[in-house]
Amino acid sequence: MKKILSLFGLLFIFGGAQAAMPAPDELVRAVTGEVLEIVRADDAIRNGDPARIAALVDEKVLPHFNFRRMTMLAVGRDWRQASPAQQDRLVEAFRTLLVRTYSNALTQYRDQTIAFRPLRAAATDTTVQVRTEVQQPGAQPIGIDYMLERSDNGWKVFDVVVAGVSLVTNYRGTFAQEIRSGGIDGLIRSLEARNAELASGAAS
Structure with a gap:
């Protein structure tokens, strides 16, 4: 279940900026x-080929996240304590954590489908919520809400709400504990250690 949530909770993948921006x-x-069609057809991705997964993530995912805003929201008020250099390291470490989690989860996709709910937004809105539902055989559907903001480069995802739980809010409590224990540098070390652990697991 956690792997399914990771897959669809991190599936914030959208097309690039266009002259006439499509609805989110x-x-x-x-x-x-x-x-998902690529994943279904690519045995190497489903079998965990790191190079093929990285290529897919780099092409389809990375350009369309607002990782800086996601990190700011996850760190919360402690963000202001961080120096510019620490902020950059936090963004990079959190970005790496999310991308590696997503990459690992791609290999778990099988036959889930996604249903879309009507978009409730005005044409002038700069922040919107796209609501979807992940449907899986033999299990209850999982609600996934994507929070996007309009930018000069197209719509960017800055949060995902899985079954009513915000991704960035969920991390905020853990990050706050790490900061209380070891300061901003302690949080950075913790994130980088987790990323090293995930990288080691992928390599093995």
């Missing part, structure tokens, strides 16, 4: 379908 739900629907 249309982007989610079109590009999610494209990526």
Whole structure:
């Protein structure tokens, strides 16, 4: 279940900026379908080939996250304590954690489907919520809500709400504990250690 949540909770994959920007739900629907088709057809990805997974993530995912805002939201008020250099390391470490979690979860995809709920947003809105539902045989559907903001480079995801739980809020409590225990540098060390652990697991 955790792997399924990781997969669909981190499936924030949308097309690049266009002259006439499509509605965010249309982007989610079109590009999610494209990526899942790639996963279904690529045995190397399903078998955990790191190079093939990295190529897919680099092409379809990374350009469309607002990792800095996600990190700021996850760190919360302690963000202001961090120096610019520490902020950059936090963003990089959190970005790496999310990407590696997503990459690992890609190998777990099988026959889940995604249903889209009607978009409730005005054309002038700069922040929207795209609501979807992951449907899986023999299990209850899982609600996934994507929070996006409009930018000059297209829509960017800055949070995902899985079964009512915000991704960035969920991390905030853990990050606050790490900061209380070891300061900003302690949080950075913890994230980097976790990333090293995930990288070691992928390599093995």
